[in-house]
Amino acid sequence: MFEECRPFRTVIDEVEKTLLTVDMNIAAEYARPVPDAAARDAVFRMIEAEYERTCARVLEVTDAGELAERFPQHRRRFGRRLQTMNQVSREQVQLLQRLRAGGDDEVRTALLMSIRCAAAGFGATG
Structure with a gap:
């Protein structure tokens, strides 16, 4: 199905x-x-287990050895951002x-800015 169905392949990608x-770890x-x-x-054990199952199924469906090996440019681009994104995430945990x-509006504003920063770094919407 992965090879024959373009919409399915796009979702998996x-x-x-x-x-x-x-x-x-983050x-x-x-x-x-x-x-x-x-x-x-x-709850965290359930999340970890689901993450592992999902990774395993994606690798099985794509017949790949590691995640996103079919997307080397994406891997490189994300790899360059990883350290910064991890720091943003750690700061976001502290802000939360x-x-x-009982944080004030300044903390709330900083948290919202960190969400926008993370969204931009991950290439999503904020």
Whole structure:
């Protein structure tokens, strides 16, 4: 189906490119502030498992050895942005914590700006 159906292939291509942008270590940083450790860990384990299953299925469908190997230009472009994007994500986690702790409009504005920054870096809408 992947080879014969262009719409299906396009969906898989976009999913694959999106999966390349996922860093589960960064995702864990977003989860860390959740106060209920049991709930946090249970939900995060489900997210990790789903991520792994999705990656495995995409690689199976595309017959690839690694994510986005069919898109070397995309890999290079994202690779150049990765360090900056990880820093934006870490700062965003801190801003979220400050906002939850009663942050003011300045914190809210900074958080919204970080969301726009991340969207621009990932090539999405903000």
